[in-house]
Amino acid sequence: MGESPTFAALERFMAAQWNFVAKPKAFYHNDGYFFITFCSMHDRDNVLSSGPYMFRNKPMIPKMWTPESDFGKEILQTIPLWVKYPNLPLSCWGADSLSRISSVLGTPLFADECTSKIEHISFGRVLIEIDVTRDLKRNTTVLDPNGRTFEQKVEYDCEPVYCAKCLVVGHKCSPVIASKTNPIAAKPRAPKLKQVWHNKERTIVPDTM
Template sequence: MRCKRGSCETTQRQIDLNDEPKKWASFFNSNRMSAKGMGLNYINPIMRNGEQVIELKKEEIEKATEEWKQALILYVVGESPTIAATERYIALQVNTVSKPKVYYHNDGYFLVRFANLDDRNEVLYSGPHMMNNKPIIVKVWSAEFDFNKEVLQTVPIWVKYPNLPLSCWSQDSLSRISSGLGVPLYADECTTKVERISFARVLVEMDVARELPKKLKVEDPNGRVFEQAVQYEWIPEYYTKCMQVGHQCNKEEGNKPKVAPRWSINGCRNKLWWVA
């Protein structure tokens, strides 16, 4: 079939434009870039109530989450160390066969990916941590992790219960008492093995936007009520102006996070066990 001058050329251009997506896909599939990166596929979004919704699959999320379950979040309050400095600090905390991978997030925290859970737990359980005399907030990474809510407001804090009755040193009782402060995480080795009876020491995740209780009212099975004193090894300074821990909005006023001195009792190690 013959065509007038210019009409066949226009038709050919239309065909080329229609084939453009296929050409780009073929380019990346055959290019050396595909060996360095990850090839992607087009998956139709769904329409719900007239709006486009991207629907993720449970098995895909679970697979990706599994790859990060041995990771920790590290945030140095009032300090911005380099990745190299963070790597050196971690090397001093745990003797690992495989060097952990340290990532820096622009929000100001580090994500440390360990080779296994044992290495991760060695750092997690050995607090409280300090770098250049600045406290370090250490948290387990989770798929729902939100830096602004979890690190800048909800903080793991070591607490002591001085003169806590020995009848209350069980896993269940420590969990119940500590739940009056927040979410109980761990009891240290001295508490677990009752190697020191002057106080129990527990790691509790607390909302520092609220006033930290100095005592708890406890009732025993016989109905006897007593007040249990609470001491904090580190009291993070929460700035209501910017709603963050250790933020520099009040730097000109000289406000600094309050840090309690570290302690040691008869060389007892800071190794911990699960509480609740």
């Protein structure tokens, strides 16, 4: 999100952040996209499941390529987001249960390693492709394997801003808000007054002499 990085900057990022896989190869597209190929699908999945990634203090969003992908027409609206389920009951930590819960939010892709191996039980964490043009859900109703219904809280590692006017992720057009540095913004403009000229009547005083 934000300004597109240079090719050299992206290569430095991959060398530093993705050093746990074989060196991938990047290709730049003039529309502002980078295509990245990995030596194996295992390397690709490891990179996708190890996020989120930040580039120049802004979220970097890797999306999996498919034969149906058309980057000339694609508008970045459905993007992968890491979702947390705080205090998720242990009966719902199976792959099937996590998939069913996550399907309410979008298309589930991966659970992180700690969630898959149940190495911590504070929260479950899943990477889900979510349509950010809609309001993000804050909770969802879950039916556990025992038939009990409960409300599960939903948290997001990052919440990208979507501009419905420009149809892009990363900013949002909004009206100017007044502040101490810009107090004029709060004051409505005074209507312009239209000047109308009138002939002034003359009073004639009779001569008494």
